[in-house]
Amino acid sequence: MLHPRVKEVTERVIERSQKTRHAYLDRIEKAKKQTRVRAGLGCGNIAHVMAACTSDDKARLKADEQPNLAIINSYNDMLSAHVPYKEYPDLIKQIAQKYDATAQVAGGVPAMCDGVTQGRDGMELSLFSRDVIAMSTAVALSHDVFDGVFCLGVCDKIVPGLLIGALSFGHLPVYFLPAGPMQSGIPNKEKARVRQKFAQGLVSREELLEAESASYHSAGTCTFYGTANSNQMLMEIMGLHLPGSSFINPYTELRDGLTGNAVERMLQQLVDSKDANCLADVVSEKTVINGLVGLLATGGSTNHAIHLVAMAKAAGVQITWKDMADLSEVVPLLARIYPNGSADVNHFQAAGGMGFLMRELRDAGFLHNDVKTIVGEGLDAYTQEPVLATDANLIITDSNGPSKVKWIPVPEKSLDEEVLRPVNNPFSKQGGLQLLTGNLGKAVIKVSAVLEEHRVVSAPAKVFSSQGALQEAFTNGELNQDFIAVLKEQGPKAKGMPELHKLTPVMATLQDQGFKVAIVTDGRMSGASGKVPAAIHLAPEAVEGGVIAKIREGDLITLDAPAGVLKVHVSDEELANREAQLTQPEMTYGTGRELFAGFRNIVSSADLGASAFGIEE
Template identity: 60%
Template sequence: MVSPHSHLNKVTQRVIERSKPTRAAYLARIDGAQGHFPARGALSCANLAHGFAGLEGQEKISIKAIREPNIGIVSSYNEMLSAHAPFKNYPDIIKHAAREAGGVAQFAGGVPAMCDGVTQGNAGMELSLFSREVIAMSTAVALTHNMFDAALCLGICDKIVPGLLIGALQFGHLPTIFVPAGPMTSGLTNDDKAKVRQQFAMGACDRDALLEAEAAAYHGHGTCTFYGTANSNQMLMEVMGLHLPGSAFIHPHTPLRDALTAEAAKRVLELTVDRGHYTPVGHVVDEKSIVNGIVALLATGGSTNHTLHLVAIARAAGIVIDWNDFDELSQAVPLVARIYPNGKADVNHFHAAGGIAFLVRDLLEAGLLHEDVKTVAGKGLKHYTREPKLIDGKLQWVDGTETSHDTKVLRSHKEPFAPDGGLRLMHGKLGRGVIKISAVADAHRHVKAPAIVFESQEQVQEAFDRGELKRDFVAIVRFQGARANGMPELHRLTPLLGVLQDQGFHVALVTDGRMSGASGKVPAVIHISPEALLHGPIGKVRTGDMIVIDANKGVLDVEIDEKEWAAREVEQPKHQAANEVGFGRELFGVFRAAAMPAELGASVFGPMVGENASCDTAEHAAHAAHAAHAAHTTGAAVK
């Protein structure tokens, strides 16, 4: 076995030490739940009768007798969204497979699944990030009946998988497998789609042409095929040992996909207490699996949204990570995949080139992944170097390829696309943020230009339409954090800034909002923490200030006299009230008021068990996070 890389060991040990009190408290809590199996055996007769009253036939008899393990199915099915529509028939497949394996399955509950691709640029997008918390709570509601010996979580896209996992980790004593639906087949190429979007932004084509291009790209069941948050989710669930090996990128409605869904039911039954291979999800998700997830994200140039989601997931398991961990690992992890927006290929090309099995094998050989982890497939990440096949109608796993089938898409660590990961921690007078540079050309990684301050992406659009942005500038788009308006993705800015960059202007974005899992060729420093509404120094910037961005060195600064900067007040938002009403935003006021800083996952769930009581509010958490990184932080402290 290859020895772990020094960076991998250093970061992992730091995470373990940092997490000792909170991880110990979490494990004590979930391990204390292990003595109540079968779980429904602890229920009174009235409780139990309510739990099986809706069933018929053998399932009702089995649950009544408490003689077979019961799987709780939690699903994000809806028929509006392409990624989730395939889940419609999964419960029937799972129930049939469970019966064959001597178990039972019940549909425990559904969780909402909203799509950023639908809501981007609209008011509903301000509910998007907090839908993660709603999904986590919905998962907890589904499992809280204490009727289940195991769980299957059916989800795939942006907030859905993180929310399901955060919720499932509250029932960390239950064996849990995540069951994906897979990507849609390839449609209009990502490059061609991006060109039409830019043409529309410049007025060179009409809405009908744009709609036809979008419909040709997003054309059927499955996830969008670019490497955004949805497909980053699937890669993470596999590398973290929560999927069956090789199941992430198999197309919906295929015999192999259905066989994997059935096998997930059979396998999760094997992981229950009475089957002798007890593997609770709270033990699968540990410090090493979280670090493995960060490494895989960096190696593939995955979604920046996971600098929020992985932090929140880790906290749900009592594990404390921060952006320094991402940044330090990024220095050692090579970029070995080129998937749009970091290249021309989509996830189907990535899968065909060797996919996750090749990726895991290669990173293990480089000493960049921990092999000695628990997974739902068994002990050791080596299981994920294999891929599923149907051979004579039976599901089997075979060794994945040892060489890439397309080195334009997927490469070995020995000949990477870049020597380090595609993510950088940025810090300076404006606070701390992150940037994904795997799609940003070297020539655009250093920008020094005057600031133009905005409070919304609509204001940027209006300035663009008026022709006011044909110059070098850094767009400061603030009051877009979780506290202000739910931290929406500012996806509308991608084609606008891309047009200006193509015209030869030096442009960049700095925001306390999110950009997208599809952050692309324009340098975008995002998730600025603390956010402006928490008195973050981004609120001090004025139009005309000279902003300095050096993505290679991690510099985010403003050229200004130190005394003048210290004397400046943080401006207050002019349009905050508009972000608090309409499209259900009233219902999310409590979430906005409780949201912690981005570096703590922008979560609303507060301190972990065992965490210092001084971190019981977002302000206090911000103080703790920034005090811990005083060597990097030169901005104003949160009041």
């Protein structure tokens, strides 16, 4: 039976979303009833569609009898996570030909890396790139000549952007195809140790670069559990990946086999059984709740306190931070993956992976089983894991094509309970996210990686308007005390809400030295942060009249994660009389930032998804 809290939250989300969800589904129904895409094209239109195709594909497109599949690709050869996508289009096209169907790269979307732009001006474009990706996806699909869609994306803003854009074409079946994580490098604890040593000036830049390069060393997703791998978990638990496909390494037989199997499945559904679930049916209120549960049970990225709100909104579903916090009170923490533990996603996969996690959560009543997925109805298929097979009667039989794949039940027990645990023996009885409220507004904190003794901090404020200023104060020895770092003017309207991950080694060093420290900011931390308590995504932000702009040096602040409290110990009367101190001029020039002034003007607050898109009713 469904857990009472999951049922309660789901019911209020459904009630809250009635108007917007109805409006969305109404648009999708109208799209379904329109003339089949290519049948309505004029000769000039279809000539443009197939101008560069092979003669065989031209014949198929002219006949208009078999599906034409869209590929939306985030491939580039600078970012490791997206490098494997170079080969995907050719593989998809080869399999499509076996069905006498066609596939085309409909468009590309940008894929920027927060790991490259951390602490740099380019980070101010990062969050907004999500909405650019959504629009790019819509532009690619607007040609209206496709019967199904494959979205190729991995990292932070790419997957949310692809899903937001694809939901505008929710009448089509849409599969997300993962690229997989790179093989494990040096242990994450060692990487973190070297970073802290460098922050203290105890190791050289050469030693730091050597450690970083040993961690990020080959094609594939970074192996820590940040936003990129949280994306992969989300797409699987929401039924948009093939079961068990999220964390299979690239350039392996199984990885290629899964990609091939996904194409075969979509074509079977479109051509043979004609039972392909469209994206709008897969992404429902219950699907979104399943995604939230997955994030909490794995200690996923805090960035999804923003992204999942925006993704849900694109499907007409309205969720709030309170929904997340209420679920977090009852959802058990079943995984410990760096930074919430020492293991990486490859260890998580080896211990039992997504199949074990989803079986445990579903059987304990934390997941809705009455949902649609890309492979059918319910989550039974997602309690299995893929392996290479030798069965002669499997779909893929061409020895020159993808490897054969079959699914088997996941292990009954976790193979490593230091990484992945059953519901009856969780790492914590509560999830990893907490809503904080008080006279500063509302914020979220990720507590799954914060030790219990650090979850309550009451200390004087030290106020900064940039990461650089805090780092300089640390270098000058001005932070050797208990304090709460207040970093303001970092929100979406101020400067695009850059991540503040550069602060992690500095603050972690001070915490390790015995000082009680914490962070309060209207900006973001990295999806991989967590050791130091951080009240992030504070809304309202400083430039929208947030109280954070009225905090003065030395004001006593309390961050109490267990109680859900964030407050500055200043009277309401005094706060009302204080002038906001906005010292950081708006950054509008350089590194393309001036092109995003329009986004900064219209973007919503963090709790509403920090989105440039409104809700249509």
